[in-house]
Amino acid sequence: MKTSAFLFSILLSIVSLSANAELKPEQTLAKNKGLVLYNQLKIDLATPYLKTASEAGDSESQYYLAEAIRQTNRYMTPEAEKWYEAAARQGNYYAMIQLGRSGNDLCKVMSNCPDSGKPPVDWLKNARALAEPLAEKGDAEAMYVMYEITLNRDWLEKSANAGNPDAQFWMAIGDKQGEGFLLPWKRKEAVGNWFKASAEGGNPRAMMEYAAYLYENEGDLKVARHWIKVAAEKGYKSGVSSYGAYLAHAPERFGFELDLVKGYAITSLLKDLDGGGNVQVYVEEVLPEIAEKMTSQQIKEAEDFAIQWKKSHPPLSFFPDKLSR
Incomplete structure (x- = not known):
């Protein structure tokens, strides 16, 4: 000492x-x-x-x-x-x-x-x-x-x-993978509680994990939709891609109401990641799929919506671990 x-x-x-x-x-x-x-x-x-x-x-x-x-x-x-x-x-x-x-x-x-x-x-x-x-x-x-x-x-x-969102996220991952000494029914509950705490602490990766947990274990689609939306608003790549696709029903999941304009607009934001994480393959596949269901006027509205979104939201991010391996 x-x-x-x-x-x-x-x-x-x-x-x-x-x-x-x-x-x-x-x-x-x-x-x-x-x-x-x-x-x-x-x-x-x-x-x-x-x-x-x-x-x-x-x-x-x-x-x-x-x-x-x-x-x-x-x-x-x-x-x-x-x-x-x-x-x-x-x-x-x-x-x-x-x-x-x-x-x-x-x-x-x-x-x-x-x-x-x-x-x-x-x-x-x-x-x-x-x-x-x-x-x-x-x-x-x-x-x-x-x-x-x-x-x-x-x-x-x-x-x-003590409230560290990163630690809460990794506690959830560890419990999910079988670390620690927990009974099976307690383990699932612990995973959900840690993901929830981390999401509430602002961790967008936890937001998406918690949304998936709610979908798979509790069927609470309303709260799951909330966290996907918040993750997208934070600029998290997975939140943006999921939110955009689900709004456009490409595919239909989590019970999002169809909104082609917002779905196209939010998916188009991923173009900003060209050169990072091989996202363009996804964009080139999904964006034309959504566009096929839209009028030229709707596409124009979507482009305007995307411009406004960028002005009021943080830049897109993969939120990589601070300590890379």
Whole structure:
């Protein structure tokens, strides 16, 4: 415990000396653009924008730039490590964890891991030294970080009970897959409760899972429709594709009232994901199917509706995990 406290004090001094830079307006625009593209899985397009904000000292941009570089190369490179370390020096838990996990990276198999002079295990120790005191004080995110460091499910459950939507989502997934010690009828109830809590906490992936749970287990189509709509309004790709298709009855599911104009409009939003996640195959198949049932006037109304939707809703996103594997 003394070692952890010592490491924690060192980290606090490092963080205080490396305070996150205040970005200029153009750098903030670059960061925001980069994050939008990253979350749309347009990694190559995101990289130059994230680099602009990273070079200005923004730790969040540094972390996602490192993620983008590592994902593009499929292993830890010297450049990815450089940006992870830059973010880690500013107290970024997630950068420390990725540096700590680099000992199991593909670069290890290829025998070309960067030689940073600091063993990966030390980064995990640093992350723990920073997170554990906060977790013990009830910080929900720090508890989740402790789970990622230790893989101890007790920390995941503590984080979930403290209200962390990501932890609640993964508790639901874990219970669904048979983790933990629950009786069969209690397990199904727990899955539903965790998905519900995570959805109410704003997690769009949980919203879609909870809608499916309600459809399959409770037949509550009204509430299921509500969560699909909210997931679409959040910009979640799966929410948008499902909401648009179900409104247009392509296919008819969950009891949505037929609305070809809105169905076409919302499905057409997926064009913005061209280049990310292979969505265009779906768009090119479903959009003409809906259009066949519409008049030219209805299509024009749908195009106008799509323009207004974009103005009043967040950009589309796949909402990828913050800690990519």
